[in-house]
Amino acid sequence: MLINCAAYQDGRKLADIEIDDISLYVAQPECFVWVALKDPGPGELAVMQHEFGLHELAVEDVRNGRQRPKIDEYGDSLFVVLHTVEMDEEGELVAGEVDVFVGPNYVLTVRNGTRQGFREVRARCEREPELLKQGSAFVLYALADHxxxxxxPILEALGTEFEELEDRIFERHNVAASRAIIEDLYSLKxxxxxxQHHVSPLLEAIGKLTGGRIPQACVGMSAYFRDVYDHLERIVKTIDGRREMVVTAVQVNLGMISLAESEVTKRLGSFAALFAVPTMIAGIYGMNFQHIPELAYQYGYPICLGVMLVVDLLLYWRFRRSGWL
Structure with a gap:
């Protein structure tokens, strides 16, 4: 589906044009044409391939879709694959693909599987005619920067979710809640x-436009692409740091579960000791031997109960002092 088709000259928009008129404006040395498509069919791609002289391999990549972020150079033109990332209502990430054909006097953007539009990018470019004089290279920069x-915002939302999970780790909770936290941490990771799968390859691709041999289509724009590269580098480092923190959080949560189980074990052991002493004493005097001297004592029974009580009180005091009860 055609979204926009406009011609620009000397940094300013000339007019919205028909597809059949593209070749007329492309032939003019100081003009460039900016066409935007969304989920195009094979016929539309074929028309654009004919109008702009697009390379067959690049067009095939657009038809197949699911390309990793990259920049391919075909003569004096570029084929750029960018990935968009959105967060749905359930917090899941939804990725889309934007393919950009950049030539000396044209820009063709093809959106596939993404709801994000680029009206803001077109408006920004038209507000900055001095930069738009750079032609298609500035449009590519504005698209990549956008x-x-x-x-x-996606990275910030995931970071906020991680901070909330961190707070939950140190709350007192049962095994089911601990399992839920681990599942949420794994989902976050x-x-x-x-x-990172969508961002890291783009860092490498944009690096081709910031130094060394810069493609002819982007000569003079390396400083602008370096700004995009810096943003990507910061994002990649933040993602790496967050991933390590998530792994650490999982380990901490498992450690908290082990501590909770240890506390339960200590309490059970303490109560078992409190019952073990009276049971031992009662077991001794419950044996069927005729000659147990203490059985003939008049106060043997209350003395035996008293000894049991005193020993249990001493054990209870000791366990409480040690924090086991």
Whole structure:
């Protein structure tokens, strides 16, 4: 589906144009055409391939979809794959793909499986005609910058969720609650891994535009792409740190479970000791021997009960002092 098709010259928009007129504007040396498609069909891609002279391999990648973030160079044009990441109502991450064809005098963006639009990017570019004079390279920068900036709210939301889980770890709870915390931590780690899967390859790709041999289409824009690279680098480092913290949190939660089980074991052992002493004494005097001297004592029974009580009180005091009860 066609979203936009416009021609620009000298940093300013000339007009919205028809698809059949693209070749007329592309032929003009100081013009460039910006076309935006969403979930296009094979016929639309074929038309764009004919109008812009797109490389067959790049078009095939768009048709197949599910490409990792990358930048491929075909002569004086680039094929760029960017991934969008959104968070649904249940907190799960939903990824989409944006394919960008960049040539000396054209930009073609193809959105697949993403709800995110780029009206803000087009409005920003049109508000900055001095930068838009750079042509298609500035449009590519604005698109990449916009997509990367949208990673930050996702990262912040996941960080907030992790902080809430950290607080839950140190609350007193049962085994079922501890299991739920571990499941939530694992779910969080999985989402961090998923986010990293979409961000890390893009860091490597954008690095191609910041130094060394810069593609011809992006000459003069390396400083701007370096800004995007810095943002990506910060995001990747934050994700790595969060993943390590999640692993540590799982270990801490398991340690808290072990401590809770140890406390239960100590209490059970303490109560067992309190019952063991009277049971031992009662067992001795319950043996069927005829010659047990204490059986003939007039006060043997109350003395025996008193000894049991005193020993249990001493044990109870000792256990309480040690924190076992």
């Amino acid at each position: 997509i990367v900036d949208r990673y930050f 999985r989402r961090f891994v998923l986010l």
